[in-house]
Amino acid sequence: MFNWFKARNTGAETNQRDQMSLIDLHELCKKSGDFVSFQPINSEICVSYYNTLVNKKVINKDILAYLDLHKGLTLEQLIEKIPIERPVLTEDVQSMKEKLLIGYVMIFYPEQPSKAILLPASEKKQRQISFPEAEYTVVGPKEGFVESIETNINLIRKRLPIPELIIEETTAGTFTKTKIAVVYIDGVANEENVNTVTQRIKGISYDQIIDISYIAQMIEDNNNSVFPQMIDTERPDRVAAILSEGKIAILCDGSPYALTGPTTLIEFFASFEDYFLSWHIASVFRLIRLFAVTFSVFSTPLYVAVLTFHYEMIPENLLYTLISSRSGIPFPPIMEAIILELTIELLREAGSRLPSKVGQTIGIVGGIVIGTAAVDAGLTSNVLLIIVALAALSSFTTPVYKMSNTIRLLRFPFLLMAQLLGMLGIAVCFCFILIHLLKLTSLGRPYIGPIYPLRVRDLKDALFRLPFDTQNLRPFEVRSPHPSRPPIKKEKDIDE
Amino acid sequence: MNLLTQPDESKQVSPFFVAYIVHSMQIGIGILGFERYIAKDAGYDAWIGIILSGFTIHILIWMVYKILGNGQNDIVGVHSSLFGKWIGGLFSICFIVYFCLFSITIVRSYTEVIQVWMFPGLNTWYLSFILLLLVYFAVTGGFRVIVGLCFLGIVYTIPLLLLKWFPLKEADFTNLLPIMNHRLMDLFKSSKIMTLNYLGFEVLLFCYPFIKRGKSSQKWAHAGLILSILVYLFTAVVSFAYFTQRHLNHIIWPTLSLWQTVDLPFIQRFEYVGITLWLFQILPNICMFVWAGSRGLKRLFGGKQKHMLMFILLLIFLASIRMTNRGEIDFFTTIVGRVGFYTLYFYIPCLFAAQIVMKRVRKKA
Numbered sequence: 110m111f112n113w114f115k116a117r118n119t120g121a122e123t124n125q126r127d128q129m130s131l132i133d134l135h136e137l138c139k140k141s142g143d144f145v146s147f148q149p150i151n152s153e154i155c156v157s158y159y160n161t162l163v164n165k166k167v168i169n170k171d172i173l174a175y176l177d178l179h180k181g182l183t184l185e186q187l188i189e190k191i192p193i194e195r196p197v198l199t200e201d202v203q204s205m206k207e208k209l210l211i212g213y214v215m216i217f218y219p220e221q222p223s224k225a226i227l228l229p230a231s232e233k234k235q236r237q238i239s240f241p242e243a244e245y246t247v248v249g250p251k252e253g254f255v256e257s258i259e260t261n262i263n264l265i266r267k268r269l270p271i272p273e274l275i276i277e278e279t280t281a282g283t284f285t286k287t288k289i290a291v292v293y294i295d296g297v298a299n300e301e302n303v304n305t306v307t308q309r310i311k312g313i314s315y316d317q318i319i320d321i322s323y324i325a326q327m328i329e330d331n332n333n334s335v336f337p338q339m340i341d342t343e344r345p346d347r348v349a350a351i352l353s354e355g356k357i358a359i360l361c362d363g364s365p366y367a368l369t370g371p372t373t374l375i376e377f378f379a380s381f382e383d384y385f386l387s388w389h390i391a392s393v394f395r396l397i398r399l400f401a402v403t404f405s406v407f408s409t410p411l412y413v414a415v416l417t418f419h420y421e422m423i424p425e426n427l428l429y430t431l432i433s434s435r436s437g438i439p440f441p442p443i444m445e446a447i448i449l450e451l452t453i454e455l456l457r458e459a460g461s462r463l464p465s466k467v468g469q470t471i472g473i474v475g476g477i478v479i480g481t482a483a484v485d486a487g488l489t490s491n492v493l494l495i496i497v498a499l500a501a502l503s504s505f506t507t508p509v510y511k512m513s514n515t516i517r518l519l520r521f522p523f524l525l526m527a528q529l530l531g532m533l534g535i536a537v538c539f540c541f542i543l544i545h546l547l548k549l550t551s552l553g554r555p556y557i558g559p560i561y562p563l564r565v566r567d568l569k570d571a572l573f574r575l576p577f578d579t580q581n582l583r584p585f586e587v588r589s590p591h592p593s594r595p596p597i598k599k600e601k602d603i604d605e
Numbered sequence: 606m607n608l609l610t611q612p613d614e615s616k617q618v619s620p621f622f623v624a625y626i627v628h629s630m631q632i633g634i635g636i637l638g639f640e641r642y643i644a645k646d647a648g649y650d651a652w653i654g655i656i657l658s659g660f661t662i663h664i665l666i667w668m669v670y671k672i673l674g675n676g677q678n679d680i681v682g683v684h685s686s687l688f689g690k691w692i693g694g695l696f697s698i699c700f701i702v703y704f705c706l707f708s709i710t711i712v713r714s715y716t717e718v719i720q721v722w723m724f725p726g727l728n729t730w731y732l733s734f735i736l737l738l739l740v741y742f743a744v745t746g747g748f749r750v751i752v753g754l755c756f757l758g759i760v761y762t763i764p765l766l767l768l769k770w771f772p773l774k775e776a777d778f779t780n781l782l783p784i785m786n787h788r789l790m791d792l793f794k795s796s797k798i799m800t801l802n803y804l805g806f807e808v809l810l811f812c813y814p815f816i817k818r819g820k821s822s823q824k825w826a827h828a829g830l831i832l833s834i835l836v837y838l839f840t841a842v843v844s845f846a847y848f849t850q851r852h853l854n855h856i857i858w859p860t861l862s863l864w865q866t867v868d869l870p871f872i873q874r875f876e877y878v879g880i881t882l883w884l885f886q887i888l889p890n891i892c893m894f895v896w897a898g899s900r901g902l903k904r905l906f907g908g909k910q911k912h913m914l915m916f917i918l919l920l921i922f923l924a925s926i927r928m929t930n931r932g933e934i935d936f937f938t939t940i941v942g943r944v945g946f947y948t949l950y951f952y953i954p955c956l957f958a959a960q961i962v963m964k965r966v967r968k969k970a
Contacts, residue, residue, distance in 0.1 A: 418723075418724070419723075419874070419877050421873065421874050422872055422873055422874045422877055422878075423872075423873065424870065424871065424872070424873050427871065530724075530732075530735070531723065531724070532723075532877055532878065532881040533719060533723060533724075533880075533881050533884065535881070536881045536882065536884045536885070537735055537736075537739060537884065540739050540743075540884060540885070540888055541739065541742060543754070543757060544739070544742050544743045544746060544750060544754065545742075547743075547746060547749075547750040547753040547754065547757075548746040548750055557753075560757075561753040561756050561757060562618070562619065562622075562753075563756065
């Protein structure tokens with residue numbers, strides 16, 4: 110009678126989770142079809158778990174077998190008999206609930222429902238470590254992160270076997286209870302940066318954290334900016350390199366990416382492959398990438414500006430080519446440019462939504478068929494077609510996917526301003542973006558360093574990638590407590 | 606008035622950025638067309654005037670640093686400690702008005718250049734509005750952002766000097782000969798006109814507290830000035846060598862005309878690019894003046910700098926659409942130039958002397 114009253118009272122009205130008893134928890138869990146609860150034969154003990162979360166082999170061999178051996182013991186005695194790492198005996202219902210939900214097995218006596226033993230028997234399904242898809246490099250390591258945070262941390266630790274590598278774990282998301290790890294090297298990373306990151310992660314209040322990009326958007330310095338302020342990478346080798354520069358990485362369970370910061374704009378155009386190639390080649394490639402970005406942003410707006418307002422700027426010979434390609438086209442340059450730009454964006458979007466094999470076909474159909482047809486039909490000039498296609502191609506050279514999206518988006522305001530004020534409009538728009546970049550920070554550090562504030566010594570790894578023996582100082586921006594790295598070689602005189 | 610309002614360290618800039626501030630403030634819209642004015646009196650000996658007036662500016666910078674170093678504050682603080690709240694405040698307001706006038710000339714001159722060279726039919730208010738919108742966006746970023754603009758402005762526009770190679774191919778340096786064939790008086794007149802181009806470094810009076818280890822930044826201020834002198838000298842000599850003196854008298858913007866000689870296979874009428882890039886040079890100038898003005902107002906009257914900023918921008922906007930033709934702009938520029946000249950050569954030495962006298966008096970008392 111008393112029990113009945115109590116059960117009804119808690120079940121229906123006071124739905125306060127803090128005051129839940131073990132029995133209530135048991136009842137709540139039983140509503141779910143995959144929750145198993147039974148009493149082994151000839152035993153008063155009750156064993157319960159979510160059968161979708163546990164490894165059945167562990168239950169049968171390591172738990173049930175021992176329960177059968179040691180009957181009639183109290184929970185305190187029993188806990189010493191079961192050979193499983195870190196068993197927990199607790200009276201805290203809240204922690205029982207949490208543990209059950211991550212694959213623990215709960216053992217208790219229904220007669221004394223105040224405490225229970227919790228034994229880890231979880232089994233996680235995860236993808237095998239595979240190639241990094243978005244940051245593939247021809248040379249260098251070929252392993253990429255997976256969705257399990259333990260595996261990812263294992264991959265990082267393997268590359269940095271030092272006790273100074275610190276991993277601070279927290280959880281976020283009221284529903285998802287996502288595990289988040291802040292990784293840094295103690296004594297190399299600036300404490301202020303670490304505090305900034307941990308504070309901001311603590312400040313997250315949202316019900317679901319599905320991926321690291323959720324965290325990125327929530328902890329960024331300015332979330333109204335189109336520029337990503339932290340680099341996400343799927344390469345453990347890159348994370349290890351970034352950590353030893355004194356930066357900080359954030360990992361989150363369920364995401365095959367690590368978020369790293371503080372970062373600068375230039376870093377988004379540095380592929381990790383730059384460090385695997387000889388420095389001359391790497392520097393040239395990096396310059397090509399920077400040129401590609403400039404081209405990608407400015408080429409179409411310049412076309413519109415020049416052909417709308419300043420055709421006197423074009424030399425005679427070139428003007429002839431341009432006019433002959435534009436003769437008979439019914440649209441003004443801006444319309445022509447917007448139509449083509451949108452077509453390219455459509456192709457890209459369609460290509461990325463379709464399975465990869467179909468996607469390729471779309472690329473060919475779009476690129477060749479639509480392109481030539483548009484020119485033949487006299488809708489666009491073939492000069493612009495070349496420019497737009499090259500601009501699109503250039504935007505894909507950016508190694509960080511999020512940044513290449515930004516680059517592609519940037520050219521639309523430029524196009525509009527070019528139509529309004531010609532070259533001056535482009536300059537005005539560029540000024541706006543420049544000021545925005547000057548204002549922007551990444552974890553409180555200036556975003557367009559080392560250019561402003563000018564740090565000459567950090568230019569060694571900005572526009573160029575100079576050889577490793579010049580890279581003996583960590584980036585100034587990171588403000589590492591130990592800025593110097595071991596020098597690789599000493600200067601030698603002749604015949605020494 | 607609080608005498609020591611040291612801004613937060615994260616808002617300050619390193620001393621060597623003073624070089625960029627000074628240089629960027631001195632090179633503005635003036636450099637596009639200063640040759641004609643300085644050659645009016647001293648002819649092609651005017652380049653001596655550039656050096657002479659540059660030298661006097663060195664002395665003024667030294668004075669400015671003495672004033673600021675002794676006062677350990679910006680000009681508003683120095684004024685109030687020297688002359689008291691009311692008279693000192695009045696002087697500070699004069700400075701702020703002067704900065705506003707200066708910004709108006711820059712905005713209006715640049716819009717004029719655009720109207721003459723690129724878009725003849727463009728409305729003044731349209732372009733001024735866009736420019737001031739940019740200024741608002743930048744100034745709300747604070748001092749560091751403006752200094753960043755100064756720095757990047759120099760980075761983007763210094764390469765334009767390389768284009769002087771094209772006129773130099775056809776230059777005739779005998780134009781400059783004979784040297785020193787003008788009277789000393791004419792040289793002084795020319796250097797007096799030249800000083801107007803060096804105006805702008807006075808913002809140091811306002812941004813001094815925002816510079817880390819302020820006193821040590823003096824050498825950088827001088828370095829920035831030397832760079833400005835060299836740029837002006839180079840520009841003037843190239844123009845003198847390219848144009849004959851009679852020709853130069855008819856050219857309002859020799860630099861722009863020189864850009865027309867640029868001959869590249871993929872581009873003609875290079876002055877379009879040049880004028881466009883010049884936005885990066887004048888934008889930090891306007892921003893810095895407006896920032897100094899709005900900060901001064903905030904220091905005087907309290908309140909939010911954002912509101913002061915809006916007020917000043919509105920003022921500039923109204924004034925710049927008020928001027929409609931070349932004559933008015935020229936008249937206004939001359940007036941502002943004269944005000945600037947007296948501020949520099951009369952007011953700053955006076956302030957310097959007043960400060961020394963006050964110090965002595967207070968020590969005795």
